[in-house]
Amino acid sequence: MSTIDEVAGPARTTAVPEKLTGRLKLVLVVLLVAQFMLAVDFSILNVALPVIGRGLGFPLAQLQWIATAFALAAAGFTLLFGRIADLVGRRRLFMIGLAVLGLSSLLGGLAVDPTMLLIARVAQGLATAAVTPAGLSLLTSSFPEGPLREKALGLNGALMSAGFTTGAVLGGVLTDLLSWRWAFFINVPVALAVLLIAPTVLVESRGEARAKLDVPGALAVTVGLLSLVFGLTAAGEHGFGDPAALVALAVGVVLLVVFYFVEKGAAQPLVPVRILHKRTVIWGNLAGLIAFVTETSLVFLMTLYLQKVLGFSPLAAGLSFAVLGLGTVTGGVTAARVIGKIGTTPTLVVGGIVQAVATAALLGLGDDRSWMWLLLLATFVGGVGNMLVIVGFMVTATSGLSDADQGMATGVATMTQQIGITMGTPIMSAIATAGIADSAGADAILGGVSTAVLVNAVIVLVGALMAAVFLRKKA
Template sequence: MTSTTSLSRPAPPDIRQRLATAVLLTANFTLAVDFSILNVALPRIGAEVGFATEHLQWIITSFALCAAGFTLFFGRVADLFGRKRLFLAGIALLGASSLAGGLAQEPALLIAARIAQGIATAMVTPAALSLLTTTFAEGPQRSRVLGLNGALMAAGFTAGAVLGGVLAGTVSWRWAFFVNVIVAILVLVIAPTAVRERRSDERPRLDVAGAILVTLALVALVFGISNAGESGWADPSTWLPLAGAAILVVVFGVVESRAREPLVPLELLRRRNVAWGNIAGLIAFATETSLVFLLTLYLQEILGHSALDAGLTLGVLGVGTVIGGLIAPRVIARIGSRGAIVLGLLVQAAVTAPLALLGTAAGSLPALLSLTFVGGIANLVAIVGYVVTATGSLPADRQGLATGLVTLSQQVGIALGTPVMAALVASRLAEGLLPALQYAIAGSAVIAGVAGAVLAVAHRQPAGAVGHG
């Protein structure tokens, strides 16, 4: 006789599910690495390819603009025309553009390759995430897989800084591109048979006007924030794009309210779990990835470590994120996904705040390592909580859009976090680099803490709610 316990316990993943999961997670991790893998090597790239120092930021910004700007569009394309098809097309584009970037001998080709990599990221990430969410039923197994995905995505940003330093210091920065080519070939060989999807016979129309408006709005937003770190908030190159982004968002809302088949159904955005979940995700990614930027400056410019040593030191944060991703499902099972978001952000704020007191003594390093380790754990608990919250209780035909929003909040957070922190540093730089860094780190702690407190009040969880938040 079959027990009640065995009936309620989901069957373990089969071999195909395990292989598909491995392929999808590998692709997402590789794309996360791409956000930061060239940071340490920028001066060397500029010298070899011919970039002026003031234009080096576009190697990073061009990628971030496209990765964030086209994510929502391709999230909807995944729902309409096939997630697996879009995933494979994006991987092929990633491989081709990475090969071009690795072989580039002039700035124009390198920037074109980075733009194509950003578009590939916008194609692959929501498609891969929606394939993961539809491979596993909502519940513990999906939470576990999303936890691992979140851990790898967040760890990928830190791992990119470490790997970039190692490659630039041992072989060549060009291998930061060539590694993608190898991964793309492996994925294209394995994925066609390992990854499956359930397709709908319906073929809704794509909301072209909405897609253009939201893409232009996101590009303008990221462009304006990126310029703030370099030119200041009062510069026209900052506030004009930001004003344009605000106008485009308003127009986008009007268009979506009248569209027969909108890119973003407004009823989806009215769901509290979707709206608040994605706001929390944006803040979680923005604060922690920008903290890596601030601590990299602290380790190199204040304590005098090399770029490679700084990257390896921050690897402790990456270890924390992996652990956080692994324990997040247990936290969610205990206090719910919304509770996990609040707990993660509040703990992250609590351990980030003391980092603002770090000084010039070498003895500060143990405190930095321990605090960033705990912060990495807390950040991933919040990240997994937001993914589970923002994708839960939605039908399969909306998972591409839901995961597109999740990916959008992640990539916009990464793209905006560093420029915002750079602007905070620039506002206090006259006092010296250390006080400026302390000010920005304190700002990161305040943002995470206020977000956690606001979400705790605005999104109270009913007593006894567990699992799906």
């Protein structure tokens, strides 16, 4: 069977293509459409949650499980599916995941009770955990290291971030004009179209050697990540003093430590320890984690500001983030050129500093709508900086590795992305709402948001400094 590795291999030993061929453009379109759709799913239901609750009889306290059920499955199983993609074939898992996504979206749109909807959301999360690392592996193994891969990863990162923002806007539009059910139904034709086109443009790719799945390692990392995400979600809802949150976080940390030692002694580890010791993998993924934690949670903080302080409707608040989406697309499109001119690590550092400064500027927001210009300008600039970091992280975390390791590397990078998207909002929610009563006025809410924004900016700046120190030499 021919593989992508066979297609890409000669390019590495002879001449690396400088321009996208017609076939590579089709490969890029198929993979980017799938990744964009998955990113939209992370946020498309956020605005619609109250409407869904009323329609299906969800108790108010359980509404957050519509989002949490998806996030738990998406984050918890990503690394496992990244390794499975190496073993069974990346294109095969990519297509299986897309089929599950289409079917689960149809099930969610037809849901008649909370149980049916939660089953659909878990299935959507599992599909995301399968498709995302498989798609990224196909992307990195289809495009050789260098300008083409950087351009492809830049477009991928731009569309994923834009998808997260688009989801908030699209969810409000569909819910207002049609029904919340269309937030599910919209996935079905897109998934079907990709499934029909993918076999004609994607060539199967897998690791060079067939290996057995590291079951102990898979169990440790999967349950550990599930516990960590659950603990962070519980902390965001009830505060970091909540006993259930503390127990879940402790179990998650312990199991991830166990995972490291299991991998150290495993004959065929899920993630080889030698890879975890690579400086580019460690610090590249940490930079990516910070980028996703801070920018996705900033969307939550600004939503809180727009609705609770300025009195915007959910739809108007969602539309306000179109400028942020434009900033992320701008950053993604220009990231490859920036990396080509100044290098990957300087791009990480510059992007982090730009994002930190733009985030800090939001501390100047006031309690009336005359401050909207500052919000729009700062979120646009911050989106550009954030995308420079994200593309720099993906290039750093997947470079210098063989094609056989690409599934594993992209699985780790995807896990970083999913965990960052999942954990950012609970952390910033806990900071913003600390000490604010439910009946607090706009001034108190603005104070809580400002505190969280300050913490957000400091975290971004620390991430940029760490990248400058620990990635200063080219690996």
